[in-house]
Amino acid sequence: MNNKYLQGKNVYLRSMDIEKDMELYSKWYRDALFDRFMDSMPAVMYNKDQMKEWYEKQISHISAFIIMRKEDDQPIGFIELAGYDWHSGNAWLGIGIGERENWGKGYGTEAMNLILKLGFLEWNLHRVSLSVLGYNERAIRSYEKVGFKKEGSLRGFIHREGQRWDMPMMGVLKNEWIKLQENK
Amino acid sequence: MDQTNIFEGERIRLTEINPKEDAEKESQWMHSIEYARFRTENPVRPMSVSEVSKDLEEKLKESDQERSSFYYAIRLKTGEKDLLGFLHIIDIEWPNGQGLLQVLMGTEEINKEYLAETLSLTLRYAFDELNLYHIFCEIPSYDIDAIKAFEKAGFVQEACLREMVYHAGKYHDRIILGIVGEEWRHKKGLS
Numbered sequence: 318m319n320n321k322y323l324q325g326k327n328v329y330l331r332s333m334d335i336e337k338d339m340e341l342y343s344k345w346y347r348d349a350l351f352d353r354f355m356d357s358m359p360a361v362m363y364n365k366d367q368m369k370e371w372y373e374k375q376i377s378h379i380s381a382f383i384i385m386r387k388e389d390d391q392p393i394g395f396i397e398l399a400g401y402d403w404h405s406g407n408a409w410l411g412i413g414i415g416e417r418e419n420w421g422k423g424y425g426t427e428a429m430n431l432i433l434k435l436g437f438l439e440w441n442l443h444r445v446s447l448s449v450l451g452y453n454e455r456a457i458r459s460y461e462k463v464g465f466k467k468e469g470s471l472r473g474f475i476h477r478e479g480q481r482w483d484m485p486m487m488g489v490l491k492n493e494w495i496k497l498q499e500n501k
Numbered sequence: 502m503d504q505t506n507i508f509e510g511e512r513i514r515l516t517e518i519n520p521k522e523d524a525e526k527e528s529q530w531m532h533s534i535e536y537a538r539f540r541t542e543n544p545v546r547p548m549s550v551s552e553v554s555k556d557l558e559e560k561l562k563e564s565d566q567e568r569s570s571f572y573y574a575i576r577l578k579t580g581e582k583d584l585l586g587f588l589h590i591i592d593i594e595w596p597n598g599q600g601l602l603q604v605l606m607g608t609e610e611i612n613k614e615y616l617a618e619t620l621s622l623t624l625r626y627a628f629d630e631l632n633l634y635h636i637f638c639e640i641p642s643y644d645i646d647a648i649k650a651f652e653k654a655g656f657v658q659e660a661c662l663r664e665m666v667y668h669a670g671k672y673h674d675r676i677i678l679g680i681v682g683e684e685w686r687h688k689k690g691l692s
Contacts (some may be wrong), residue, residue, distance in 0.1 A: 359596050404544040405667040444664055445674065469660020472679055473635055476597045481634075486660040486677070 323382070323435060325427040333381035333395060335372050339365035341392055343381070345415035354453045355413050355483065357475050375399070384414070384428045393419045396428045398436055398445070406443030406491075408436060421455060429463045430498075437491045444490045450475055451482035464489040464497045507625050510618045515573045515588060515626070518561060523574060526552035526584050527636070530607045538641075538668070539605050555678045569593040571631075575619055585611050588623055590636070598634030598682075600627060616647070620654040628682040637679035641666045648676060656680045 323330040330450065341463065343365050344350050352360035352449075372379070381397040394414035401408045410432070414425050429430040443461035449456050451474075465487040508515045513577035530536045531547040538545050548556065557572075564570045570591040577583035586606035593600040604619055606612035627633045637659065640647050652658075664672035 357597055357599075358594060402542060403673070405665060407665055443667075446662060446665070466663075468662050469658070469677060471599075471635070471637055471659055471677065473681060474597060474599055476634070486662060488662055488665070490664060 323431040324432050325387075327387050327422075327481065328424050328427050328431075329385050329387060330382040330396065330428060331385055331448070333383050333397075335369055335376065338383055338392070339368040339372070341415070342368050342395070344487050345394070345413065348415075348417065350417070351413060351415065353477070354450065354456065355411070357450060361410075376423075382428075385423060386419075386424065393424060394428070396432050397398050398432060406441065408440075408442055408445055410445050410447045425456075426459045426462050429459070432496055433463065433489070437494055442491060444488050446486070446488045449487060451485060457485065457487075460487050464494045466493075503629070504575065507630060508622070510622050512578055513585060513615055513618055513622070514576055514578050515622055516576055518557055518572055518574045518587070519631070520554045520557035520561065523584055524557060526607065527557075528553045533608070535609075539603060563586070565579050569595070575604075585615055586619070587618065590623075590627060590631070592645065593631070593633070598632065600631070600633050600636045602627070602636045602638040604638070612647070616650045617654065620650065624654065624680065624685050628685055633682065635679055635681045637677055640678065641668060641678050642674040642676050643668065645669070648678065651678045654680070655685055 318324065344365060346360075346362050349360040372381075378401065379397050380397040383392045384394040384396055385391065386393050393416070394412065396410070396412040398408040398410060410427055410429065412429060414420055417498055433445060436445055445465075448471075449460065451470065461467075466489065468482040468486050468488050470485045472483055473481035475482040527540075528548060530548040531540060531553070534545060537547055541548060560570070560572050564572055570589065570593060572591075573588045575585045575588055577585060584607065586604065589603040589605070591603065592598045602623065604616065604623070606616060606619070624636075627636050637654070638651065640651065642648075642661070648658075657680070658676055658681045660677040662675040662677065665675035666673045
């Protein structure tokens with residue numbers, strides 16, 4: 318469990334193990350807000366076997382990591398790049414921090430910089446994209462911190478609690494991200 | 502209720518896809534890189550007749566199982582054999598009333614002649630029959646004619662994903678155009 322290949326100040330990433338980590342996901346999804354901040358589809362719960370079955374179908378299109386907190390080596394969330402378009406050099410980013418007590422502490426921001434380092438400097442991606450639920454303002458601020466720019470919004474994409482929210486689309490280009498690292 | 506056949510326009514109609522028969526023509530079309538771009542990924546390339554046929558069969562099977570995507574053929578009314586292209590409404594999120602629209606016309610000439618009529622059939626189907634709230638499509642920024650045709654049908658540009666499409670040795674933006682059902686009704690003077 319000491320695969321600290323992608324190290325940050327407070328977190329590191331380790332590979333997601335489909336045989337061992339699904340229980341973590343099931344636990345995180347028990348808080349509906351975790352799902353409602355991440356997915357435009359209705360919040361649902363799956364046991365670890367169902368989770369595993371879902372991931373097995375996707376695994377060739379997803380590179381998933383568990384976000385580990387350094388101080389106590391505890392898993393606190395997941396982060397992944399998926400939906401690669403290799404010839405155009407694009408991938409989609411997904412991230413979730415499990416427990417509410419770990420939200421707003423900068424762990425996600427740090428984890429994103431780690432996975433962008435992998436995507437841009439090793440995989441030679443040209444850009445990384447994401448979509449976010451319009452009401453998830455904390456996530457948007459965090460994406461902006463690592464260099465994502467808002468590129469527009471799908472209007473009224475999400476229907477929840479009898480209301481419509483937009484779905485902002487965001488992207489960061491390799492050269493933009495590298496410039497941000499140099500200025501740090 | 503409207504008693505006309507919503508699958509039929511003035512000159513064209515939407516029909517089911519018959520993979521074995523339709524694959525021949527689509528495989529030919531795919532030898533244009535522009536057509537192939539909308540049809541294949543990683544990397545863009547033409548597919549043989551048997552590959553296309555198998556792929557169409559898989560799409561129809563997925564559509565039957567998941568009920569979140571629809572694949573139709575666009576044909577001339579004058580002849581069943583006269584395939585013009587394909588219409589995909591995919592990634593449908595029923596709780597949100599969202600769908601991604603792909604219109605694949607066989608050639609540039611067909612596109613020029615029949616895209617507007619296809620879009621008008623498509624919008625009626627998406628909003629009056631599927632009861633979607635909003636549909637959107639993705640078009641590379643260099644395809645200015647298509648962007649204009651979608652705008653004329655009532656779509657508006659909602660996002661510009663920078664340098665998302667690699668084509669002819671350069672990066673190009675991907676434009677997302679969308680339309681809300683209410684806007685379409687208003688435009689048609691129905692509301």
